[in-house]
Amino acid sequence: xxxxxxxxxxxxxxxxxxxxxxxxxxxxxxxxxxxxxxxxxxxxxxxxxxxxxxxxxxxxxxxxxxxxxxxxxxxxxxxxxxxxxxxxxxxxxxxxxxxxxxxxxxxxxxxxxxxxxxxxxxxxxxxxxxxxxxxxxxxxxxxxxxxxxxxxxxxxxxxxxxxxxxxxxxxxxxxxxxxxxxxxxxxxxxxxxxxxxxxxxxxxxxxxxxxxxxxxxxxxxxxxxxxxxxxxxxxxxxxxxxxxxxxxxxxxxxxxxxxxxxxxxxxxxxxxxxxxxxxxxxxxxxxxxxxxxxxxxxxxxxxxxxxxxxxxxxxxxxxxxxxxxxxxxxxxxxxxxxxxxxxxxxxxxxxxxxxxxxxxx
Numbered sequence: 262x263x264x265x266x267x268x269x270x271x272x273x274x275x276x277x278x279x280x281x282x283x284x285x286x287x288x289x290x291x292x293x294x295x296x297x298x299x300x301x302x303x304x305x306x307x308x309x310x311x312x313x314x315x316x317x318x319x320x321x322x323x324x325x326x327x328x329x330x331x332x333x334x335x336x337x338x339x340x341x342x343x344x345x346x347x348x349x350x351x352x353x354x355x356x357x358x359x360x361x362x363x364x365x366x367x368x369x370x371x372x373x374x375x376x377x378x379x380x381x382x383x384x385x386x387x388x389x390x391x392x393x394x395x396x397x398x399x400x401x402x403x404x405x406x407x408x409x410x411x412x413x414x415x416x417x418x419x420x421x422x423x424x425x426x427x428x429x430x431x432x433x434x435x436x437x438x439x440x441x442x443x444x445x446x447x448x449x450x451x452x453x454x455x456x457x458x459x460x461x462x463x464x465x466x467x468x469x470x471x472x473x474x475x476x477x478x479x480x481x482x483x484x485x486x487x488x489x490x491x492x493x494x495x496x497x498x499x500x501x502x503x504x505x506x507x508x509x510x511x512x513x514x515x516x517x518x519x520x521x522x523x524x525x526x527x528x529x530x531x532x533x534x535x536x537x538x539x540x541x542x543x544x545x546x547x548x549x550x551x552x553x554x555x556x557x558x559x560x561x562x563x564x565x566x567x568x569x570x571x572x573x574x575x576x577x578x579x580x581x582x583x584x585x586x587x588x589x590x591x592x593x594x595x596x597x598x599x600x601x602x603x604x605x606x607x608x609x610x611x612x613x614x615x616x617x618x619x620x621x622x
Contacts, residue, residue: 334554341617368551432458534598535591
């Protein structure tokens with residue numbers, strides 16, 4: 262059995278390395294062709310270009326993993342079938358379940374590997390790559406946001422804050438409205454032309470404001486205006502700063518903190534919950550593609566390996582399409598965040614499990 266496991270794994274890893282190297286090479290060539298003009302225009306040195314693609318490499322590896330694993334699985338068993346080795350193994354009383362065991366174990370290990378490199382290698386490397394994009398290539402889409410517009414926060418259960426424009430650098434905003442409620446009834450409202458964080462006092466200072474308060478006796482609002490005053494809010498400048506961050510480039514721990522802050526300010530965290538669940542769902546693709554690749558190789562009529570490889574690529578493209586479609590449904594709250602990114606995995610897992618069950622027949 263050890264000899265069989267070594268044979269299967271040796272062929273599998275050889276093919277896997279060959280396929281993933283091919284995919285990464287294609288990704289690199291396409292990316293270089295796409296960005297060569299930008300590199301030349303911004304006079305990027307060869308050393309800087311090399312560092313740029315070294316930081317890009319972990320991302321390419323993680324994206325290419327599922328495709329490479331599926332094709333390597335199909336080719337490994339396909340060659341055994343083509344050379345009649347698979348028939349000889351089965352005739353000796355060894356089941357396909359046993360032949361598949363080392364591949365499934367490899368799938369579990371690659372799932373863990375994908376999860377770890379995404380959080381500890383891909384994201385830190387992407388941040389370095391974005392620094393080069395922003396600083397050396399001067400790409401606008403990667404510039405750090407310094408101003409925010411049309412902000413809304415739930416400062417407390419009975420207090421909502423709206424700011425039309427805010428400068429993160431200056432801790433200064435324009436057109437702020439603070440609304441206070443009691444049992445969902447508006448009882449006080451403060452509208453000010455400007456708001457600025459007073460570092461010395463540790464509070465917000467408003468200027469040119471109008472205060473409206475509800476008179477409990479006649480149910481009418483009375484108003485008074487002022488030039489300069491302070492307002493006590495739980496909201497702090499750092500709560501504004503976190504809105505300039507890119508949650509898609511956060512590690513799991515950072516994203517969880519981000520979501521808590523989104524919820525605490527009364528904003529909708531649906532999009533970021535989808536992204537959080539995706540970080541757990543995507544690595545499982547590594548196991549699922551191997552699970553579904555095994556029966557594709559064994560149950561496929563004939564010995565045409567090229568057909569198996571082509572069909573595998575089709576399955577991967579359909580899978581990625583389902584993932585993106587599910588994410589979109591999650592973003593628009595048509596599906597719960599977890600279900601939106603796990604639905605493709607569940608569908609492929611059930612299909613793969615059923616086909617895998619059939620290989621014993």
